[in-house]
Amino acid sequence: MPQLHVENVTLTFGGLNALTDVSLTIPAGEIVSIIGPNGAGKTSLLNCISGFYHPTRGRITYGEHDLSRAAPNVVTGYGIARAFQNLELFRGLSVVENLLLARHTHLRYSLLDSLLFHGRASRQEAENRAYVERVIDFMELEQHRAHPVGTLAYGIQKRVEVARALTLAPSLLLLDEPMAGMNVEEKEDMVRFILDIRREQGITVVLIEHDLGVVMDISDHVHVLDFGQRIASGRPEEVSADPRVIEAYTGVSEPVAVGA
Amino acid sequence: QKTVTIGWSGAITGPTSDAGSNYGAGVEDYCKYAQAQNMVPGVKLNCVVRDDQYNNANTQRNFEDYVGNQQAAAFLGYSTGGTLQLKSTIQETKTLTFPGSYHIGNIDQPNADYIFLPISSYSEQLISLVEWVAKKERGAKIALVVNPSPFGRAPVDDVKKAATRLGVTIVDVQEVGGNNLDNTALLKRFESAGVKYVINQNTAGPVANILKDAKRLNLLGRMQFMGAHYTGGEDLTRLAGDAANNFIWSTSYYMYDEGDKPGIQLVKKVGAQYSRKPDTIRSVHYTSGMLVASIAIEALRRTKGDGSSAAMLKAVTGMTGSQAFNPGFTVGPVTFSAKDHVGAETLRLLQADATGNFKAITGPQRSAMFKLVHPN
Amino acid sequence: MPASRFTQTGNYRTGYRQDQTIFATYAEQASLIALLLLLLLLPQLLPKTVLRDVNMIMIYAVAVIGLNITTGYTGLINIGQAAFMGVGAYATALAATRWNLPFFVAIPLGGVAGAVVGTVVGLPSLRLKYLYLAVATLAFQIIFEWGVGHSPLLEQGGAISLPTVQVFGVRDTFLNHNAFWYYLILPVLIVLALLWRNVLRTRHGRAMIAVRDNDRAAAAMGINPGNSKLTAFMLGSFYAGIAGGLFAYFQKAVVIEDYGLHISVQLLAMAIVGGLGSVPGSFLGPMFIVALDRIMEALSQKLGGANLFPAGVDVATALRPLSFGLAIVLFLMYEPRGLANWWRLARLYFKKWPFKF
Amino acid sequence: MTAPSTHPSPLHAPPAAPGDLTVNNVEVVYHDIIQVLRGVSLTIQAGRVTSLLGTNGAGKTTTLRAISGLLRPENGRVREGTVSFGGQTLSALSGTDVVKAGVVQVPEGRRVFKHLTVEENLRAGAILGRGQWHADLERIYTYFPKLPALRHKQAGYTSGGEQQMLAIGRALMAHPKVLLLDEPSLGLAPLLVAEIFQNIRTINREEGLSVLVVEQNANIALRNSDYGYVMEGGKIVMEGDSAQLASNPDVKEFYLGVTEHGARKSFRDVKSYKRRKRWM
Amino acid sequence: MSLLPQLLLAGVVIGSIYALAALGFVLIYKSSRVINFAHGQVIASGAFIAFALTQGGLNFWVAGLIAMAATFVLGMLIERVFLRRMVGQPIIAVIMVTIGLASVIDGILHLTPYGAGSFSFTTPAALTGTGLDLFGTPLSRVQIVGVLASLALLGGFTYFFSRSTLGITMRAVADDQMAAMSVGTSVERVFALAWAAAGLTAAAAGVILGLMSGLTIGSLTGIGLKVFPVVILGGLDSVAGAIVGGMLIGILENLAAGYLDGVVPGGGTREVFPFIVLLAVLLVRPYGLFGTKEIERV
């Protein structure tokens, strides 16, 4: 499985540097967290990786693919999927339809096949549907399958968002604050999904999260951003003890206790 | 008593409805009047006036209804596009048709055996104006301003040909539509090109705006503005005010203030009888509507109520020589024959005076040049 | 399988393939056959003037399906659909008169011309959003009308007459004109509607809907939003082009006024009243608008004769714009999902009948 | 989750004082069919900070909307019960009049005016103090010293924490007596969460403002409030002084995520037995 | 005298009228994100109300003011009866409502004696005759008053939106209605006010247009269409954009008429040229010259 390399990426908006010379590597199969204060550039970094922004300088590669100038849909084609910080679902469509959409790149038939809906299109659509149902099972969304996403509770919508990313069958999954606005128990559910995704499918996960408890418990590796710069990185224990991190981010002088 | 249908389809609403609504009223009122006078003995006239909103699909539907379902003896049309579109159907159904659009293409072959223009075509009207100019000033520079539509563009080719033969130059042909809020550029360019005559083929609104701008730019004395049938009349003087002074207009109709003419007396009488507003009665389009209705009804009368197309065609093409029809709305009689599909082809040039009334500056005449540039 | 296919209580779906079918239940299939029969006999059952309206409705329906593809399903507001019809109409007319091609080639060519022009006009949609795109299509409408008016090849918008059509020895005449074209337009409409229904079940259709709902998320799903938008424009104006070609033949001549802005507005109104993003709505909308217009016309005819109102007040002429406008406004205010929603409710009702709950 | 089985009794909600805002047995339905609140009663005591905890979808936001009159635009309606404050029945008033009565809500997700500058955002909040907005601006800037530097920046481009401060500041421009905060910590980094709550405390102290804060982050909410309510399935299931709530074993497990012994549970130990099916 | 300065001058004159007509558009869009296809009809209503009043013997100026008051109320009514229910509906639906309204108002105008035909104000004595002669182009007093009135209204609204609290509130409502409600803004009042103000400016535009080019229902309502290139060029939500856009379109039209018409057979390029420019501008600046760029962060 390919590795993600971010090399000296700088991103500027007008006069503002959202990212300054950021470099990092995401090894295959790991859960890597990115933390940092608000406005540190975490989402911007994710946007650069997934093609929504293009770095002003620097390079991002995934295996042999260069992502620096690629459009979002192209990046998705390389096996990189993401869930958004603020829900970006198709609110009028049902859960199944949302997930079917994520199969777009896995379907290979032409507009002509579409118009006629003969063999190839029809066969692929049936397989497609079966695949989606397996993801629904995995993310435990059965009972919401046919509901329009917009009417679902916030926590469920967050889960659909992750399910949809998973339906893309990615090798790298980018999750932007998937647990924001959840209580402890709901967070536990989401953590369980993330751990299973990695365990059962070996998908690399990049996680942005403000709940340090979660981050420290499940990450293999943590990067810390502040004012667009990487100020620390390492294993969770190392990072949480780093004084610069404490000053910029946690504000707690003792390292966050790693659970019993 | 048998019922015979005569159907009109035109724009009571929508584009050009300012003319169309009065035109339709003229058709309707003349019909009622004819019925009241029992003009065609033994026949109940069923005149249907329908709004097609200047939409050709509606025109065709009305046509199908009149001709297909009600065996109409004549179809009274209105718009240029609608009439052009219907030509092959008119030919196929042998329906006597009198359009409100005086586009020469309406009676150009093929498919023109049953179409008759009530008065002279736009081409002839404009060429008359060009002739007037040529007589006044050899080598004069003329600009044409036309409506951006098939209606406006209709006479351009003929006029160009005529101008060459008459020894005047058409310096420029410009399209100006209803949204011309400012004509400075147009007029200034005409001025710098040495244009002294501006001939319009348009509706009154755009022409009025041009005249007002010309007045502001002190060009009225230096350029003579002129126009074909739909540019002039009451509408123009109402809109342009004193900027319409000296505007020269070519039309076949008598004016409202020529109260001694029997046709105008009839217009006033009928208008009052069916309580039309004064503006409607004064409008030349009301007279136009009455003219086409009168032609169709006269033809029907001459067939003794036989509205069949063969009989109607015979009656209409028989309106020639001593059999010409003269309802008095136009300066000349309405004459038709198998070769002649133009009714009242004599026209006059009129000029607006300081009070806004149009006064004849020529007698009834025909354009000699028109026949030459547009042989049938 | 139950003992008899006809006594079973429902159609049970046992595979995802079955889930894909459009006409799933036997009741639906039976009513479909009945409907087809009815449609075949319709010209015999209807008065001629009504049949003309039916033809108009069907031509509009083709254009409205196209409009729904761009505006209803893909969310690209298009105020220039009549101009795309015009492109098809002029292409068809040229093909028929200059190259003497038969109508069954000329009309598809109209569709292709529509698609080509549509794709080009759709290019700004790659950058523009919402109203800005709407205004770009409006600009196209105006440029189109102006361009035709300045093109001698197209008679500057004056009439280009089409040759009379003959099929299996039957000629298009004044007397059979409406029935003749009914049998030609109907299959075209049915095929085009089914083709679009097919697209809707597939990745191309879904992608368009995704782009409409959230184009950023669509991109994250691997959908190229630009591609989808262009495809939508291409398909939508292909349909418009076909409608234009049919209309050209049906009207017997192409005249620029038939493809003006007001027709674009009317098509939008049809799509809205029918229900945006709905195939049944694409039929119901034109039906409603045409029927409304006929009723109002008849009514104003009555009122006009009645002299009920003071001189100078023309109630009759006000009725049509008034009712057209009110219909749109009231639908949007009280039934924003359009007639298609009534259709859906009616079907639900009959499906469950006699059990109403 | 399972509801805490015991409702602490006796209820020690103090009797309503004159400045209190009381919610009395309120039921709310959306679209006339979806019932979300099933008889909620609570009191925002004058001059104190009250917190409202609960799972996703419990109806916390709905409760705030019922108080602030913002249900109507969401197609919701108070079907039963009343909200009263200072002798006025808020549930009968429009959103504008509720603000005039001195109750202002800071909406969930901040909702700053993205295209307006920071300063314009604050001015847009000054619908009651129009004449004195200048002085009010300065007042807000002293509470949130980060804001003056951003005054001409478009609010849409400021960071999450800055937006939250701006949203609170904007609400304060209307001189409220009661401030309703909906999940102020949502998506904020720990340091900022602490800062925001500090600010809330300061304002509460200095202006004598009553505050109702809805939170998922029970930890910080209970630490920074005087009294707390726990809500589930559209009902209040628990209430008490904040300290007392924080020591309740159910609250500890489900909201604070600590084991009985006070140690934090590890997320690595999530209950995988919950998974019913294997995938692929 | 060379042509260019005259063309520019004529462009500015007509452009300021376009700007005034566009102002109403912008007012509504700025506060409620509604694009009003019925604006031309409101302009026509204002003009005909004023005309009817002068026909009734009223002084021209008084009639103009009453017409402005009447369209102020008309705007408010439209918002109240039709648009208020549309809050939260998709844009296409709202656009279509205004298209429907355009047709409804058209119908109502047809109910009046002014539904068909052309009319013209009796120009008040103070406005007859030439006012100024610039670059050899005489400007009528009507034109001068038109330009001044447009600039005054445009300037006033520019100030209003950037400085006054109410102006800021209106922008806030456009940005996020729910949030505006949460701070106590009456969104309904803001919308009603925006529509009312738009109505008022529409009547002003209608009366000036009527003075300049007569009253014909078709060409008055047609201005509603002409305004699109203006607002798109300037940016839909910018008053300053309306001014600049108006002037630019006015000038471009005149340049087209002055230089292109001579080259293009048939001319009439002023009718399309603005729209071609519009397309070109949109491709380079999708939000117009001064429009607010939508803030999109994922």
Ligand SMILES: Nc1ncnc2c1ncn2[C@@H]1O[C@H](COP(=O)(O)OP(=O)(O)OP(=O)(O)O)[C@@H](O)[C@H]1O
């Ligand atoms: N489209 C944009 N245009 C201008 N500035 C932007 C844009 N997107 C982000 N920024 C700026 O870049 C900086 C980094 O923002 P980003 O969203 O990446 O932060 P973050 O670390 O994800 O914060 P949070 O934890 O609040 O989500 C901020 O100052 C933000 O205002």
Ligand SMILES: Nc1ncnc2c1ncn2[C@@H]1O[C@H](COP(=O)(O)OP(=O)(O)OP(=O)(O)O)[C@@H](O)[C@H]1O
């Ligand atoms: N506008 C609405 N229309 C219909 N249902 C709604 C609406 N708003 C909320 N609901 C429903 O009401 C219930 C309670 O929602 P509410 O937003 O009050 O919960 P909450 O406790 O604030 O949750 P969260 O922690 O996710 O913000 C949810 O099931 C939600 O789906």
Ligand SMILES: [Mg+2]
């Ligand atoms: Mg972020």
Ligand SMILES: [Mg+2]
């Ligand atoms: Mg909430």
